[in-house]
Amino acid sequence: MRKPNMLNVNHRSYKLPTRPTVVVCVDGCEPDYLAQAVATGHMPWLKRALAEGTGIVADCVVPTFTNPNNLSIVTGAPPSVHGICGNYLFDVASGTEVMMNDPKWLRAPTLLAALADAGKKVCVITAKDKLRRLLGHKMKGICFSSEKSNDVSMEENGIADVLSIVGLPVPDVYSAALSEFVFAAGVKLMQRERPDVMYLSTTDYVQHKHAPGTEGANAFYSMMDGYLSQLDELGCVIALTADHGMNAKVAMDGQPDVIYLQDWFDAQLGAGVARVILPITDPYVVHHGALGSFATAYLPAGSDVGAVIASMKKIKGMEAVYSREEAAAHFELPADRIGDVVCVSERFTVIGTAASRHDLSGLDAPLRSHGGVSEQRVPLILNRKLPGLDMTRRFRNFDAFDLALNYAQ
Amino acid sequence: MRKPNMLNVNHRSYKLPTRPTVVVCVDGCEPDYLAQAVATGHMPWLKRALAEGTGIVADCVVPTFTNPNNLSIVTGAPPSVHGICGNYLFDVASGTEVMMNDPKWLRAPTLLAALADAGKKVCVITAKDKLRRLLGHKMKGICFSSEKSNDVSMEENGIADVLSIVGLPVPDVYSAALSEFVFAAGVKLMQRERPDVMYLSTTDYVQHKHAPGTEGANAFYSMMDGYLSQLDELGCVIALTADHGMNAKVAMDGQPDVIYLQDWFDAQLGAGVARVILPITDPYVVHHGALGSFATAYLPAGSDVGAVIASMKKIKGMEAVYSREEAAAHFELPADRIGDVVCVSERFTVIGTAASRHDLSGLDAPLRSHGGVSEQRVPLILNRKLPGLDMTRRFRNFDAFDLALNYAQ
Numbered sequence: 001m002r003k004p005n006m007l008n009v010n011h012r013s014y015k016l017p018t019r020p021t022v023v024v025c026v027d028g029c030e031p032d033y034l035a036q037a038v039a040t041g042h043m044p045w046l047k048r049a050l051a052e053g054t055g056i057v058a059d060c061v062v063p064t065f066t067n068p069n070n071l072s073i074v075t076g077a078p079p080s081v082h083g084i085c086g087n088y089l090f091d092v093a094s095g096t097e098v099m100m101n102d103p104k105w106l107r108a109p110t111l112l113a114a115l116a117d118a119g120k121k122v123c124v125i126t127a128k129d130k131l132r133r134l135l136g137h138k139m140k141g142i143c144f145s146s147e148k149s150n151d152v153s154m155e156e157n158g159i160a161d162v163l164s165i166v167g168l169p170v171p172d173v174y175s176a177a178l179s180e181f182v183f184a185a186g187v188k189l190m191q192r193e194r195p196d197v198m199y200l201s202t203t204d205y206v207q208h209k210h211a212p213g214t215e216g217a218n219a220f221y222s223m224m225d226g227y228l229s230q231l232d233e234l235g236c237v238i239a240l241t242a243d244h245g246m247n248a249k250v251a252m253d254g255q256p257d258v259i260y261l262q263d264w265f266d267a268q269l270g271a272g273v274a275r276v277i278l279p280i281t282d283p284y285v286v287h288h289g290a291l292g293s294f295a296t297a298y299l300p301a302g303s304d305v306g307a308v309i310a311s312m313k314k315i316k317g318m319e320a321v322y323s324r325e326e327a328a329a330h331f332e333l334p335a336d337r338i339g340d341v342v343c344v345s346e347r348f349t350v351i352g353t354a355a356s357r358h359d360l361s362g363l364d365a366p367l368r369s370h371g372g373v374s375e376q377r378v379p380l381i382l383n384r385k386l387p388g389l390d391m392t393r394r395f396r397n398f399d400a401f402d403l404a405l406n407y408a409q
Numbered sequence: 410m411r412k413p414n415m416l417n418v419n420h421r422s423y424k425l426p427t428r429p430t431v432v433v434c435v436d437g438c439e440p441d442y443l444a445q446a447v448a449t450g451h452m453p454w455l456k457r458a459l460a461e462g463t464g465i466v467a468d469c470v471v472p473t474f475t476n477p478n479n480l481s482i483v484t485g486a487p488p489s490v491h492g493i494c495g496n497y498l499f500d501v502a503s504g505t506e507v508m509m510n511d512p513k514w515l516r517a518p519t520l521l522a523a524l525a526d527a528g529k530k531v532c533v534i535t536a537k538d539k540l541r542r543l544l545g546h547k548m549k550g551i552c553f554s555s556e557k558s559n560d561v562s563m564e565e566n567g568i569a570d571v572l573s574i575v576g577l578p579v580p581d582v583y584s585a586a587l588s589e590f591v592f593a594a595g596v597k598l599m600q601r602e603r604p605d606v607m608y609l610s611t612t613d614y615v616q617h618k619h620a621p622g623t624e625g626a627n628a629f630y631s632m633m634d635g636y637l638s639q640l641d642e643l644g645c646v647i648a649l650t651a652d653h654g655m656n657a658k659v660a661m662d663g664q665p666d667v668i669y670l671q672d673w674f675d676a677q678l679g680a681g682v683a684r685v686i687l688p689i690t691d692p693y694v695v696h697h698g699a700l701g702s703f704a705t706a707y708l709p710a711g712s713d714v715g716a717v718i719a720s721m722k723k724i725k726g727m728e729a730v731y732s733r734e735e736a737a738a739h740f741e742l743p744a745d746r747i748g749d750v751v752c753v754s755e756r757f758t759v760i761g762t763a764a765s766r767h768d769l770s771g772l773d774a775p776l777r778s779h780g781g782v783s784e785q786r787v788p789l790i791l792n793r794k795l796p797g798l799d800m801t802r803r804f805r806n807f808d809a810f811d812l813a814l815n816y817a818q
């Protein structure tokens with residue numbers, strides 16, 4: 001029998017919140033961004049939260065991309081459970097490459113929907129609209145994106161006229177303002193609606209351009225610190241985590257250090273015989289040219305997968321190569337949605353398809369990106385002590401709701 | 410029979426130089442320093458050298474510290490051959506902890522001495538004096554440090570009155586100027602003495618303070634680029650490498666992320682039962698507080714080394730732990746000069762002895778340091794194409810003389 005104040009979602013149990021609880025997913029928040037900003041006085045609230053609360057470096061989900069990790073955080077489960085293993089996939093059934101933004105790909109209920117069903121008032125704000133439909137799937141409550149903040153309705157978003165509530169203009173999709181809008185709206189709605197649970201998810205536009213400790217990065221984190229401080233003053237339990245880290249991905253000549261894997265396969269097996277899929281691909285690739293440190297490939301039937309893996313491992317800059325089964329087990333991925341081989345490149349190296357298919361003309365700063373194991377470390381910070389928690393265990397970013405609801409209330 | 414234009418040193422053969430050859434060891438030169446500086450227009454000479462010459466990312470020696478790597482570069486061999494496995498060691502014979510600056514610890518001849526013996530004019534300039542005696546051991550020629558540039562003599566250094574030749578004041582030992590002096594002196598002496606072989610070795614004062622792409626780092630690399638350009642114009646073959654990389658070593662609160670290993674052993678085994686040695690230790694620790702990502706420990710006779718290793722592996726932030734024999738084999742270290750266990754911490758974590766024994770009051774910037782496998786990637790750049798070189802093999806920083814003398818002339 002279910003306890004009245006408990007919720008079971010994807011085989012984990014959660015206490016219902018007794019005070020407003022905000023889980024923040026800061027896109028591309030390599031822990032060093034926080035370290036450098038705190039050290040140089042740009043995040044006074046966070047400095048205090050770390051001293052008086054709890055700071056953990058956790059592991060996110062590999063591939064270290066936005067969609068799989070946001071869905072892991074709101075389901076409390078790895079992609080093998082929720083099914084979202086990238087921004088983009090090869091749909092074997094239809095033989096086409098498609099975006100994974102449609103809720104039809106989702107295989108598990110979200111905590112957000114379950115909390116709303118349990119009578120809690122839930123509010124979700126994302127930077128980009130691509131995530132909104134996945135996060136808000138079957139959820140009663142407020143759910144909108146900064147990107148489409150001028151196009152909301154009670155029917156679709158559970159809220160009307162966001163712009164006049166927030167008092168800011170619609171931000172450009174490629175801007176730091178897109179994330180600032182998320183925080184500003186979060187504070188306004190916490191004041192006005194006092195939801196029981198809020199999920200805020202930003203975009204990594206700033207992190208793709210600016211390294212930890214630089215002026216551009218510190219300005220962003222200083223802005224964020226101010227809004228988190230306001231949420232704290234409003235009495236919220238805050239859990240801050242990230243979808244993935246971020247690293248420079250350039251060779252010594254300052255150009256992106258790319259393994260063009262489709263070109264490599266074409267040279268080995270003939271043009272188009274293998275199909276390389278980059279799950280980082282989404283409609284917004286100007287700032288990273290669709291280059292990340294993770295790829296999967298579909299091989300022709302009857303291929304000697306072991307031999308292919310052995311030669312892929314010899315490619316300079318390749319960190320690890322797995323068969324479908326190994327990758328599914330090691331990274332907890334849905335085996336039916338990844339290719340015959342899965343590979344991860346090193347910290348400074350990315351994987352592309354064919355050189356001719358990547359438009360790098362939009363890169364106005366040395367490439368920074370993510371996707372690999374080198375971007376797996378993320379912050380998991382609570383503005384509360386967490387009594388009774390075993391601090392020696394491995395933590396995941398998708399433990400955020402567990403810590404916030406079960407330990408921090 | 411020895412070919413008249415060939416030299417054999419430590420089981421490798423080298424052609425004698427036919428034009429002035431300069432090997433530069435840039436202390437703490439994480440490849441990303443070059444990438445960010447080139448990308449933002451601070452290193453026009455290097456940009457051209459990479460386009461017209463050869464750019465390789467090589468592996469340095471672990472522990473990724475200054476002395477072992479400088480000695481590897483000038484002997485063309487790992488520490489198992491030359492014996493210098495740190496800046497500091499526990500001398501089992503005398504039962505004392507001592508600096509490893511004395512040439513008595515050197516077990517192999519240097520290429521520099523051999524080139525001088527073969528009639529070549531050799532010139533060595535180091536930033537800090539600690540390296541000078543090791544690098545200049547049994548070498549006829551010019552050998553001095555920026556640090557003691559006001560205290561040179563023909564007898565001891567093969568040169569007199571360095572200051573008036575260079576036209577700069579004696580630099581402070583904690584300054585970027587200490588390294589600039591090395592380059593300035595190198596250019597002046599190349600013009601004036603035209604040595605056949607020059608070895609320049611800088612200090613990582615700047616790299617301990619400034620991350621790649623920041624103003625402080627770019628200013629240093631821009632300065633360096635100007636001097637290298639002058640050496641290139643003087644017709645030199647230039648090989649640029651590094652002793653080790655460099656990474657931020659801070660927790661999210663901006664403070665050094667330290668495993669205090671002596672404290673850990675004291676808690677496990679009793680005070681002082683084990684002895685932790687940090688081979689980063691040297692007389693100049695203000696800028697890193699003697700905190701690096703490598704340590705070795707001596708255990709009491711009869712210890713269950715396997716059990717100790719198993720518990721050390723569970724320490725948060727520990728990347729790898731080895732027995733003496735494993736470490737000696739894996740990192741090519743002299744087994745008689747390391748402890749019973751050897752450990753390496755992760756990219757953002759350092760290892761200390763006891764909290765009470767590290768003075769961190771001199772740290773005026775968030776800690777950056779080295780010592781681990783995370784700092785093993787270093788540049789290996791030649792301002793020449795290298796015909797006939799197998800580019801798929803693993804390169805080491807101590808291949809610098811091999812490439813410069815055997816492929817680039």
